[in-house]
Amino acid sequence: MTRSSSTLYFLISLAVLIQTYSSRAQFCFDTTGNFTSNSTYATNREAxxxxxxxxxxxxxxxxxxxxxxxxxTVYASTYCRGDTSADTCSICVRSAVADLVVKCPNQKAAFSWGTGDPPCFIRYSDTPIFGVLQTQPTLRVKNGANITMNQDQFDAIWRNLTRRLASEAGEGSTKLKFAKGQANLPDNNTIYALFQCSPDLSPSDCGGCLFQTIDDFDMCCHESKGGVVYKPSCIFRWDLWKFWESSRSP
Structure with missing residues (x-):
């Protein structure tokens, strides 16, 4: 891939991903009940x-x-992607909170992965959520382009990288369950992949969530050149360009 074509591919992929994230960033759960604007729950949620x-x-x-x-009682949790700088993390969470309050004005439970890329993740509920695995809702996004090299050869490299990184992230600490890495392809391209769980999850729940994201992507977007699967408790992203930031959060 030439430098100019790589740049064009990056810009198109980024535009598609950001547009999709911002259009489907919030989920308001009406099934848990609503509250009124002058209620004690509203005051606690704001705080x-x-x-x-x-x-x-x-x-x-x-x-x-x-x-x-x-x-x-209002329970809330948030985490930023593990490569995100402190400033980016804080800005993302602040923006996501403002957007969430507007778009879920009276729901007792809601979820957001922010309004841009890299994402940040926010959950609040009227029931305890710390350490509780949540795999729905799920966002699946592919970049639209298809793999052109030998599919079997690509699958072997892709699967080896993603499963290795998912296991590595699942074994992370109570502060950060995050892994990123890359693998070379025979056509002179490179696969870049990233996995992360909410750090309050147990290793088994984290690993199970991440392996589910791999299967989700495999079922929906098998032949595409990159994409994401986002769940409230874990995330998976891969592409053919280095999409992650250079610094760890924060």
Whole structure:
């Protein structure tokens, strides 16, 4: 791939991914019930969500907290992608919170992965969520281009890289369950892949979530040149260009 074609491919892929993220960034769960604007739950939600952007940076890129007493307790958690700088992480969470409050004005539970790329992840609920695996809703995005090299040869390299990194991320610490890596292809391209779980998950839940993202992508977008699978508790992304940032969060 030439330098000019690589640049064009990067710009097209980035535009498609960012447009998709911003258009499907929030999920408001009406099944858990609603609240009124002058209620105790509304006050507690405002307090807990407003605390996230500063605390996520102070707590190494992930943070979980609660506000209020039962039956008006609001539980919230957030984490940024493991390669994100402190400033980017804080800005993403602050922007996502503002967007979430507008688009889910009275739902007692909601989820967002932010409004841009790299993403940040926010959950709040009227029930405890710390350490609780959540695999739905799921976002699957492919970049639209198809693999042109031998599919069997590509599959072997792709599967070896992704499963190795998923296992590595699952074995991470209680502060960061994150892994990224790359593998060379015979056609002079390189695969770049990234996996991450919410750090409050157990190793088994994290690994199970990440391997599910691999299967999800394999079923929907098998022949495409890159894409993402996002779940509330874990994420998977891969592409043929180095999409991650150089610094770890924060």
């Amino acid at each position: 807990v969500l407003s605390s996230l952007s500063s605390n996520v940076v102070a707590h190494d890129g992930s943070y979980a907290t609660s506000e209020g007493e039962d039956p008006n």
